[in-house]
Amino acid sequence: MSQTVESDYDKIITEMNNKMHKIDQKLVMQTLYFERTLTDVEPQVELHIHYKPGSDRDRKKDELSQRYGFLIAKEGNDALRATGLMTLGTIYAISQDKDVEEISGFASCASY
Numbered sequence: 690m691s692q693t694v695e696s697d698y699d700k701i702i703t704e705m706n707n708k709m710h711k712i713d714q715k716l717v718m719q720t721l722y723f724e725r726t727l728t729d730v731e732p733q734v735e736l737h738i739h740y741k742p743g744s745d746r747d748r749k750k751d752e753l754s755q756r757y758g759f760l761i762a763k764e765g766n767d768a769l770r771a772t773g774l775m776t777l778g779t780i781y782a783i784s785q786d787k788d789v790e791e792i793s794g795f796a797s798c799a800s801y
Contacts, residue, residue, distance in 0.1 A: 702714055705717055711790065711792055712780055712791075712792045713791070713793040716734075716792070716793060716795060716796060717777060717780075719732070719795060719796040720732050720775075720777045720780065721777055722796075723797070723798055724777060727799075730774065730799045731774040732774070732776070732796040732797065732798065732799060733772075733774055733796065733797050733798065733799040734772070734773065734774070734775045734795070734797075735770065735771070735772045735794045735795055736770065736771045736772070736775075736780065736783070736792055736793075736794040737764060737768055737792065737794050738753075738768060738771060738783065738789060738792050739789070739790045739791045739792070739793075740767045740769070740788045740789060740790060741767070742766070742767050743767075744767060744788040746767070746768075746769060749769060749786070749788070750769055753771055757771075757773060757779065758773065759775075760772045760773060771783075774799055
């Protein structure tokens with residue numbers, strides 16, 4: 690039985706990597722877990738959005754802030770940190786920016 694479950698898990702991870710290759714898989718699983726178990730509120734997520742070197746982070750910060758209303762700060766040389774209530778769909782939409790290299794972070798249940 691254990692081998693069957695492990696095989697199924699590997700298939701799920703492979704499929705998620707193919708569809709959401711820029712998003713850390715642990716973040717995907719955490720966000721999905723909270724979305725599915727606590728359906729009355731979106732998960733509280735902290736993203737670390739890593740951009741290609743030379744990307745205009747000020748413009749990216751303004752765009753994300755205006756579109757989603759997240760709290761956003763510059764992080765390191767080529768990254769932003771965004772915090773707010775969001776779904777996996779929102780994280781995926783952010784990852785579609787051609788300048789995004791990867792997204793990591795963590796999700797938790799939102800405080801009520």
